[in-house]
Amino acid sequence: MSDPFSDLMAFQRETEALSQVAGRLSWDQETVMPRGAAAQRSDEMAAIEGVLHARRTDPRVGEWLAAIDGAALDPAGQANLRHIRRSYDRTMKVPAKLAAALARLTSVAQGVWAEARANDDFAAFAPTLREVLALKREEGAALADGGNVYDALLDDYEPGATAESLEAMFGALRPRLVALRDKVRGRPAPAALSGQFDEAAQMKLARHIARTFGYDMSRGRVDKAVHPFSSGSGNDVRITTRTAAEDPFNCLYSTIHEVGHASYEQNIDAAHLLTPVGAGVSMGVHESQSRIYENQLGRSRAFCGYLFGQMRETFGDIGIADAEAFYGAVNRVHGGFIRTEADEVQYNLHVLLRFDLERALIARDLEVDDLEAAWNDRFEADFGYKVDRASNGVLQDVHWSVGLFGYFPTYTLGNVYAGCLHAALRAARPELDAELSSGDLAGATEWLRAHVQVHGGLYEPRALIERATGRAPDEGPLLDYLEEKFTAIYG
Incomplete structure (x- = not known):
């Protein structure tokens, strides 16, 4: 006699494997796909999305779910059941025709x-964006089933979160961030890095730093893309970065950021491979790993001392006299337009702009024809200067082109989680700075592996952070960290 849970998990592993194949197609499109293949790739993506949608709505899944006694399962089994049921319930609400249309359109839209x-x-x-938005509104309405459309989209990336709860958290963040930014602006800034830095040498150093942070290159690779990202899970987790001759920090810190994402996926318990539990539990938790790797570890005074030596070995004289000046250059608060290049003090203000605009788009309070002007007006109000061109404004992020409405707020939520994790990590490892100063990340990354990464999707997002830190997540530790750090740098 067959066991419904075993049958469900065997079926699910095949679905997860096909989903990984779809992800590899997306990686290929961003990195090495010939430009002329875009139209064909959209048909390929639509075809595989059709297969995945059919599997996710297969009547047998509903029958298996109804037949399984969740109370008889171990914690991993219960977690897998929770993820499968959530996915099944959501997928059943979205017509197959709409799912395929979204896959086809967003594949083309990315190139446009x-x-x-x-x-x-x-x-x-x-x-094209109008078409994407229309389909995402339709999808959100189907998922919401009479409820809040934006919350229904947000749930894809951060289960359990709502726009109302995030608005309260972000509202508490904004005043202290703005006050800190304004104080910093009134002080002399550390000298910036200047000069030309060979891009091949940047990539070589980036791969070294990736390994230093624990990235397993036997199960991954580092390539270049317009927009850095991480792709895959388990034994095939790939990252991308980008280079600019005058800005090696962009390459190095994009790499560290994506290594945080990739390490999360590589370090999940191998027993969960190709199951719902075998992936990061949410984008907020995912972002907590990339941000703590990049900022609290990678931009710390201790690690900057190590990186200063690595930069001099790679590039020779870099025009900065000592490690302390280098630390100031790495953490320099600066004007700019690009979210991914923003300093820690201002980064979340970029996210809050996007959060408010995309909520207005989904709610029909803002239309695409007015989006560029709305972006430019909000940016000037928040940052005090005008957007000079579209690539520095409304066109800088890929997210809306591929339908990722509800994704942006998870960046700031990840920063909040990272603040909580960093406080707990420092309490657990008083020797952390001594380790970082010698380029030894093993203690820090092992703590994160054991407390966050190994669990994959075993726990719900907020519960996972609370287990790791001993407290419910809130914005306080992040703000305290930022104020202490930048008050010291700027005197």
Whole structure:
């Protein structure tokens, strides 16, 4: 006699494997796919999404779920059941035709966005974005089933979160961030890095730093893309970065950031491979790993001392006299337009802008034709200067082109989680700075592996952070860390 849970998990492992194949197609599209293949790739993505949608709505899944006694399962089994049921219930609400149309359109839209960004031409992208937005509104309405449409989309990336709860958290963040930013602006800034830095040498150093942070290159690779990202899980987790001759920090810290994402996936208990538990539990938790790797560890005074030596070995004289000046250059608060290049003090203000705009788009309070002007007005109000071109404004992020509405707030939520984890890590490892100063990340990354990464999707997001830190997540530790750090740097 067959066991419904065993049958369900065997079926699910095949679905997870096909999903990984779809992810590899996306990685290929961002890195090495010939430009002329875009139209064919959209058909390929639509075809595989159709297969995945059919599997996720297969009547047998509903029958298995109804037949399984969850109370008889171990914690991993219960967690897998929870994830499968959530996915099944959500997928059943979205018509197959709509799912395939979204996959086809967003594959094409990504290329349209990239070309419009290169030409600083929002008008060239606007018609495609209108189509994407219309489909995402339709999908959100189907998922919400009479409830809040934006919350239904947000749940894809951060289960259990609501716009109302995030708005309260972000509202508490904003005043202290703005006050800190304004104080810093009134003080002399540390000297910035200047010069030209060979891009091949940047990539070589980036791969070394990736390994230093524990990235397993036998199960991963580092390539270049327009927008850095991490892709995959288990034994095939790939990252991308980007280079600019005048800005090696962009390459190095993008790499460290993506290594945080990749290490999360590589370090999940191998017993969960190709199951729902065998992936990061949410984008907020995922972002907590990338941000704590990049900022609290990678931009710390201790690690900057190590990186200063590595930079001098790689590039020779870099025009900065000592490790302390280098630490100031790494953490320099600066004007700029690009979210991914923003300093720690201002980064979350970039996210809050996007959070408010995309909620307005989904709620029909803002339309695509007015989006560029709304972005530019909000940016000037928040940052005090005007957006100079579309690629520095509304066209800078890939997210909306591929339908990721509800994704942006998880970046700031990840920063909040990272603040909580960093406080707990420092309490657990008083020797942390001594380790970081010698380029030894093993203690820090092992603590994160044991307390967060190994569990994958075993626990719900907030519960996972609370287990790791001993407290419910809130914005306090992040704000305290930022105020202490930048008050010291800027005197």
